[in-house]
Amino acid sequence: xRETKICVIGLGYxxxxxxxxxxxxxxxVGFDMNQKRCDALMAGHDATLEVADDLLQDAIKNHGxxxxxxxxxxxxxxxxxxxVPTPVDENxxxxxxxxxxxxxxxxxxxxxxxxxxxxxxxxxxxxxxxxLPVVERVSGLKFNVDFYAGYSxxxxxxxxxxxxxxxxxxxxxxxxxxxxDIVDNVYNSVLVNGTHxxxxxxxxxxxxxxxxxxxxxxxxxxxxxxxxxxxxxxxTHDVIEAASSKWNFIKLSPGLVGGxxxxxxxxxxxxxxxxxxxxxxxxxxARRLNDGMGDYVANQAIKRMNQKGVMVKDAKILIxxxxxxxxxxxxxxxxxxxxxxxxxxxxxxxxxxxxxxxSAAVEHEYGVKVENSKSIVxxxxxxxxxLAVAHKEFLDMDIKALCNPNSVIYDVKGILPRNxxxxxx
Numbered sequence: 001x002r003e004t005k006i007c008v009i010g011l012g013y014x015x016x017x018x019x020x021x022x023x024x025x026x027x028x029v030g031f032d033m034n035q036k037r038c039d040a041l042m043a044g045h046d047a048t049l050e051v052a053d054d055l056l057q058d059a060i061k062n063h064g065x066x067x068x069x070x071x072x073x074x075x076x077x078x079x080x081x082x083x084v085p086t087p088v089d090e091n092x093x094x095x096x097x098x099x100x101x102x103x104x105x106x107x108x109x110x111x112x113x114x115x116x117x118x119x120x121x122x123x124x125x126x127x128x129x130x131x132l133p134v135v136e137r138v139s140g141l142k143f144n145v146d147f148y149a150g151y152s153x154x155x156x157x158x159x160x161x162x163x164x165x166x167x168x169x170x171x172x173x174x175x176x177x178x179x180x181d182i183v184d185n186v187y188n189s190v191l192v193n194g195t196h197x198x199x200x201x202x203x204x205x206x207x208x209x210x211x212x213x214x215x216x217x218x219x220x221x222x223x224x225x226x227x228x229x230x231x232x233x234x235x236t237h238d239v240i241e242a243a244s245s246k247w248n249f250i251k252l253s254p255g256l257v258g259g260x261x262x263x264x265x266x267x268x269x270x271x272x273x274x275x276x277x278x279x280x281x282x283x284x285x286a287r288r289l290n291d292g293m294g295d296y297v298a299n300q301a302i303k304r305m306n307q308k309g310v311m312v313k314d315a316k317i318l319i320x321x322x323x324x325x326x327x328x329x330x331x332x333x334x335x336x337x338x339x340x341x342x343x344x345x346x347x348x349x350x351x352x353x354x355x356x357x358x359s360a361a362v363e364h365e366y367g368v369k370v371e372n373s374k375s376i377v378x379x380x381x382x383x384x385x386x387l388a389v390a391h392k393e394f395l396d397m398d399i400k401a402l403c404n405p406n407s408v409i410y411d412v413k414g415i416l417p418r419n420x421x422x423x424x425x
Contacts, residue, residue, distance in 0.1 A: 002078060002113075003027075004026050004027075004078065004079050004186060005026065005027045005028075005029075005076060005077045005078055005079065006019075006022045006026050006027070006028045006029070006077060006079045006080075006081065006186075007028070007029045007030075007031055007074040007077035007079070007080050007081070007109075008022065008028065008029075008030050008031065008081045008083055009031045009032075009074075009080060009081065009082050009083065009084065009102050009105060009106065010031075010032060010082065010083040010084035010085070010098075010102060010120075011030045011031070011032040011034075011037060011038070011041065011067060012048065012083070012084075012085065013048050013050050013156055013158050013260075013330065014083040014119060014154040014156045015030065015032075015081070015083035015084075015119075016030065016041070016046060016048070016050060016051055017050050017051055017156060017164070017165040018081065018083060018119070018154075018156075018165055019065065019081075020051050020055060020056060020059045020065065021165050021166050021190050022081075022190060023059045023063040023064070023065035024059070024063055024190065025189055025190050026079075026186075027064060028063075028064075028065055028066075029065075029066050029067075029068060029073055029074050029077060030065070030066065030067040030068070031067075031068055031069070031071075031073070031074050031105070032067065032068075032069060033069060033101075034069070035069050037067075038067040038068060038069055041056065041067040042060065042066070042067050044056055044057040044060065047329070047358070048158070048329060048330070049159075049328070049329055050156070050158065071105070071108055071109055074109050075109045075111075077109070077114075078111070078113065078114045078115070079114070079115050079117070079186060080106050080109075080110065080114065080115070080116045080117065081117045081118075081119060081152075082099070082102045082103070082106065082116065082117070082118045082119060082120060082131075083119040083120060083154060084098045084099055084101070084102045084120055085098050085120070085260060086098065086099055086120045086121050086122055086264075086265075086268070087260070087264060088264050088267045088268075092267045092287075093267070093271060094122075094123070094267065094268045094271055096122075096126070096130060098120075099118075099120055099122070099126070099130070099131060100130070100131075100134055102120075103131045103132075103134035103135050103138070104134060104138050106135050106138075106139075107134060107135045107136075107137065107138025107139040108138060108139070110135060110139050110141060110147050111141075111147075112141065112146045112147065113146075113147070114147045114148070115147070115148045115149065115150060115174075115179060115182065115183065116132075116135060116147065116148070116149045116150070117149070117150040117151065117152055117183055118131060118149070118150070118151050118152075119151075119152055119153060119154040120154070121153060121154065121208050121209060121212070121261065121264075121265050121268065122205055122209070122268060123205065123206075123209060123268040123269050123271065123272035124202040124203075124205045124206045124209070124272065125202060125205070125272070126205065127149060127151050127201050127205060128149070128175075128201060128202070131149075132149055135147070143175070144175050144176060148174065148175050148176060148179040149174070149175040149179070149201065150172065150173055150174040150175065150179060150180065150183035150201070151172075151173045151201040151204040151205055152170050152171060152172045152173070152183065152187060152195075152204065153170075153171055153204060153205070153207065153208030153211075154208075155168045155169075155170065155208075155211075156168075158259065158325065158328050158330045159325055159326070159327050159328025159330065166190060166191060166192050167191075167192050167193055168191065168193070169191070169193040169194060169195065169196060170187050170191055170195045170196070171195070171196050171197075171198050171204050171207050171208070172184040172187050172195045172196070172197050172198065172204070173197065173198040173199075173200060173201045173203065173204035174201070175201060180197060181197075184197045208265075209265050209266070209268055209269045210269070212261045212262045212265040212266065213265065213266040213269055213283055215262050216257060216262045216263070216265075216266050216283070216286050216287065216290060217282055217283060217286040218250065218252050219252060219254070219255065219257055219262070219286075219290060220257075220285070220286035220287075220289045220290050221252075221286075222236075222240075222252050222253060222254040222255075223254045223255070223289055223290060223293055223425075224289060225239070225254065226254035226425050227296065230300065230423075230425075235424070236254060236424075236425065237253070237414045237424065240252075240253065253414060254293075254425045255293070255412065255413065255425065256293050256294060256297070256324075256334075256335035256336065256388070256412065257290040257291075257293065257335065258324030258325070258332070258333045258334040258335045258336075259324040259325060259330060259332055259333055259334075260330075260332045260333060263287075263290065263291070263324075263333045263335075264333060266283050266286070266287055267287065269283065270283055270284055270287070291335075293335060293338075293425075294335040294336065294337070294338025294339045294341075294342070295338050295339075295341075295342045297339050297386070297388075297410070297412055297425060298338070298339045298342035298343050299342065300410065300423055300425075301339075301343075301384055301386055301408060301410040301423065302343075302346070303423075304408045304410060304422045304423045305383070305384060305408050308406055308408055308422065309406065310383050310384070310406055310407065310408055311383070312346045312347070313346055313347065314346075314347050314348075314349060315346065315347045315349065315383040315384055316347070316349045316351075316380065316381070316382050316383050316384075317343055317347060317349065317350045317351070317382060317383065317384045317385075317386070318350075318351050318352075318353060318377065318380075318382040318384070318385045318386070318402060319336065319339060319340060319343075319350065319351070319352045319353070319385075319386045319388055320353055320354075320385065320386065320387045320388060320389065320391075320394050320397075320399075321336060321352075321353075321354050321387070321388040321389020321390075321391055321394070322334055322336050322337070322352050322354040322357045322362055322368075322370055322388075322389070323336075323354060323356050323357050323389055323391075324336075324389075325389065326389055326390040326391050326392070326413075327356065327390075327391055327392055328356065329356045329357060329358060331357055331358070331361060331362055331365060331366075334366075336352075336388045336389065337366045337368065339386060339388060340352065340368055343384075351371055351377060351380070351382075352368060352369070352370045352371065353370070353371045353372075353374070353377045354370050354371075354372070354389070354391070355372055355374065355391065355393050356391055357370050357372070359371075359372055374393070374397075377402070378397075378401075378402065380402075381402065381403060381404045381407075382402055382403060382404065382407060383403075383404055383407050383408070384407060384408045384409075384410070385399055385402055385403060385407065385408070385409050385410070386409075386410045386412065387399070387409070387410070387411045387412060387413060387415070387416060388412050388413075389412075389413070390413040390415050395415065399416065399420065400420050408422045408423070409421045409422055410422060410423045410424065411423070411424035411425070412424070412425050413425075
């Protein structure tokens with residue numbers, strides 16, 4: 001194969017860190033449809049905070065990394081990596097439109113001998129049955145004759161500064177044994193912990209989707225336990241601490257399951273399984289249970305208010321955190337919005353405070369306002385405070401000082417001092 005020149009299509013939480021890493025060894029171009037995103041990246045700042053400014057600026061200045069919306073800038077690449085989102089629609093059905101759009105982009109620039117690698121999370125078969133026919137149609141080239149393909153599922157954990165992209169062990173695969181070796185070698189060359197070469201693209205696709213589905217099911221079990229033990233008046237976290245003293249107990253905590261992976265990916269496999277006549281009851285029930293936890297938390301908080309004689313109607317409420325996880329600006333599929341929506345049936349006086357979230361993005365996506373100023377939040381007293389996200393900034397706050405004398409503090413994450421909380425998940 002001629003000298004590798006890489007194009008990463010989609011410069012979000014997955015694509016940008018990967019493109020930046022590839023640029024340390026290969027000529028690399030990042031492609032995205034969003035001109036504002038490209039302009040911001042070329043100015044040296046990543047709003048997702050997945051790539052530090054110094055690393056991004058080094059890639060641009062010293063490695064020739066470039067972000068573009070211009071197809072002409074990527075026509076001379078020969079190793080295309082597709083890293084666009086794979087969401088679900090309002091009925092939780094897989095939405096492949098972003099992926100199809102990326103395939104059309106690839107089809108306009110792919111040449112003979114090129115390799116197209118997909119990283120987007122999909123059900124087994126999407127790469128070969130849905131994506132590559134689009135590339136063939138647009139390009140006029142024939143798959144596995146004129147161009148080739150691979151699949152290497154993304155394993156980015158937003159906000160995680162320990163398991164960064166270069167330290168992740170990646171699964172790779174290719175449409176022929178020879179191409180599988182090439183794809184594996186390219187990824188291996190930039191990864192500290194190497195790769196696992198799967199025997200086929202479908203195996204690689206399936207491996208990714210069960211990673212997140214397994215975690216979804218495990219968290220659903222912990223959430224179900226939390227509901228049981230809360231009803232019994234037993235602290236779930238105490239139970240988990242006791243049980244985790246056994247060597248083979250898997251220690252997980254109950255919580256809200258949001259984000260673009262765990263709360264979405266299982267639906268892809270659920271739908272595909274039913275095509276083959278299999279009803280995945282465990283996965284389906286896990287999804288239903290986890291999707292309902294925001295409403296459950298809100299009602300548990302209301303229950304504590306009633307027990308303490310705090311008027312729920314027109315109560316003044318503070319929710320700490322809106323992002324889907326701690327110390328990360330990612331608001332995709334956050335279940336904190338479900339807490340807000342349930343509480344808003346009783347009062348309109350709800351403040352959401354999150355120093356990590358982009359307030360304009362939250363209002364655009366969910367129609368709710370977010371306060372970024374700590375001083376403004378601390379100027380009021382609240383009847384109910386819900387710690388929904390474990391941002392590091394909240395650990396330093398005097399949450400008790402935000403409360404009225406008879407207020408309720410509900411701790412979703414189980415991180416606040418036991419003596420100040422009235423309830424926790």
